[in-house]
Amino acid sequence: MQKRTFLVALSALTLLGGCGSKSAPADGSTLTVAATAVPHAEILEHVKPVLAKQGVTLDIRTFNDYVQPNVQVAEGRIAVNYFQTKPYLDTFNQARGTRLVTLAGIHVEPLGAYSRRWKTLATVPNGATVAIPNEGSNSGRALILLAKAGLIRLKNPADPLATPKDIIANPRRLQFKELEAATLPRVLDQVDLALINTNYALDAKLEPTRDALAIEDKDSPYVNYLVGLESARSDPKVAKLISALRSDDVKAFIAQHYKGAVIPAF
Template sequence: MKKFLGLFLTIVLSLGVLAGCGSSSTGQATGSNKKQVVKIGITGDDHKIWDKVKQNLAKENIDLQIVSFTDYVRPNMALSEGEIDLNSFQHYAYLNKFKSQHNLKISSIGETVLAPLGVYSKKIKSLKNIKEGAKIAIPNDPTNEGRGLNLLQNAGLIKLKSGVGLLPKIQDVAENPKKIQFVELAATQIPRTLQDVDAAIINSGVAIDAKLNPVKDSIYLENVSSKNAKPYINVIVARDKDKNNATYKKVVKAYQTDEIKQLIKETYKGAEVPVF
């Protein structure tokens, strides 16, 4: 009886060791073949450029999952809260203002494009035709509102108080000879108002989503070669603690290639200008 019990225990222990070895081997194989998932937030539904980046990253065993947002607030909050790993929708000026206001620990890890701001209209062909009391829709977030007001100043329609820099507000308009009425709206909603206002200031990405070509359809376009354009370069953003993440650096590297640069030029035809 004792011999039988000893033999039985020996067999059970041997099977356990073999099973344990088999499990460990499978786990290592699964781990080595498992794709690294990276979620990146963008605004709008035009994924063409990022779809190509996604395709190229798949060769490096990285599964880039593109998450679309409909506003400029949620992508940064979702990044800070860990719902996504990266985002790519904003320029330096917006990023710096937003993270300061909301006390977020997020930073740029790579530059992408500079997208010129434009003025669009269904009613006039030139800003010279703006009538007294005209309504102009303008983004209501601080950085894009400031950018829009500076654009109108450059166009000669208004004059801002001295020293307001990149972030003037409506109340900083010192001279408004045409008595323009500013209609402040969420940037993504402005294209829908073109029938209701005399002109509208629209971000390049929002314009493209609305089937507007900034180069062909705008009646006035920001000068992207200006020395003042640096704050409006778009960036890829990560949480501060992930700035040196090797996988996220691969995402930036996969974007900043000659292939992607050419695709941007072919797709946007000057509406977005690569800066890498």
């Protein structure tokens, strides 16, 4: 996605607040974590009792956008967040001048192509309308998946920040709409194809391994990270959270609960 579009998106989304629960003021045992609802907040809820036994009270604050979780961590209002890939974080840092860092890779959410009108990509017609995320890394990620499926060709097939302007061959004359990632499940009935992040797909009761016409495989480089400021590396509460999130217990929970729609990255 072009930087101008990304900045416009950031400005608009900054007005959105979190939709998580209000909690008591943090004390020395409390660790605040910003997350999107599915699967991130669910995974955090799973490790909450484990951390409580270790003397850490996990305060999970759920957001419905990709901007405020970073803004609030960068401003020191929330300790860490858990929702994003490194390409998205790199784009955010560059656009905002923030210095957030990845702390630990936890899982991969394979991005998929969904349709309520067509049962296979082969039946998607000429001139079809395709909705893709408008965030930089997610836009490129969606186009790379379509290119791998043979629907388009890109100038650089591996460019994580590719935009529709980087398409050099579009034999079906697909018409692209760049929309906020969270809105894509809601427009699924209005377009021929939508490229949806798994967290939003699951939240919309889609089953990626069943419903996606194309989906990233287990080798996807788009790992979801726990993210914070550099100072978070030395916080013992963060260290305990990382240990809990990268445990065999969480690996088993992800496998059982998401059945391949979420894949552990450790």
